[in-house]
Every structure is written in structure tokens, then in C-alpha cells.
Amino acid sequence: MPALPEELVETERLAPIVGKPSGELVSIDKGVLAEIAERLAQAAGAIERGNNRAGGVRKLWTCVDAIMRTGVTPAGCATAPR
Numbered sequence: 001m002p003a004l005p006e007e008l009v010e011t012e013r014l015a016p017i018v019g020k021p022s023g024e025l026v027s028i029d030k031g032v033l034a035e036i037a038e039r040l041a042q043a044a045g046a047i048e049r050g051n052n053r054a055g056g057v058r059k060l061w062t063c064v065d066a067i068m069r070t071g072v073t074p075a076g077c078a079t080a081p082r
Contacts, residue, residue: 004061008054 063077073079 004058008057 059077063074066072066074066077
């Protein structure tokens with residue numbers, strides 16, 4: 001089986017948040033702040049779903065590779081729905 005593309009198996013590392021308070025205060029409308037917070041939550045959810053899909057693809061190809069090499073479905077690999 002071909003190797004999975006690097007972008008499907010690499011681990012993302014984010015830089016830590018290191019911003020320090022500047023002392024400058026700003027005002028923001030409560031509705032705008034709520035929408036920003038909601039969008040951030042949606043983005044985090046999208047990342048989690050993408051990670052789950054990538055994990056599923058990786059497991060699928062691991063199972064397909066094992067089946068092609070041995071002819072037997074290994075434990076932990078579900079059979080395809082019909």
C-alpha cells in the first residue's frame with residue numbers, strides 16, 4: 001500500500017499564547033464578542049472533526065494494508081457495511 005501523504009500524518013504544533021497585557025483597554029459590543037466566541041468554538045469543532053477524519057483515514061489504510069497482506073480482517077478493523 002502507498003504511504004499516506006505527510007499532511008495526513010503530521011502532528012500540528014501551535015505556538016503558545018504569549019501576549020502580555022498592554023494596559024490599553026478597548027471596548028467591544030457584547031453581540032460582536034459573543035459572535036467571535038461562537039466562531040472560535042466552531043473553528044475548534046471543525047479542527048476536531050478534521051482530526052477525527054484524518055485518524056479514520058489512517059486506520060482505514062492500516063486495515064486495508066493488513067487485509068491485502070494477509071487476506072484476513074485483523075481485530076479492531078470493522079467490516080464494511082453492506
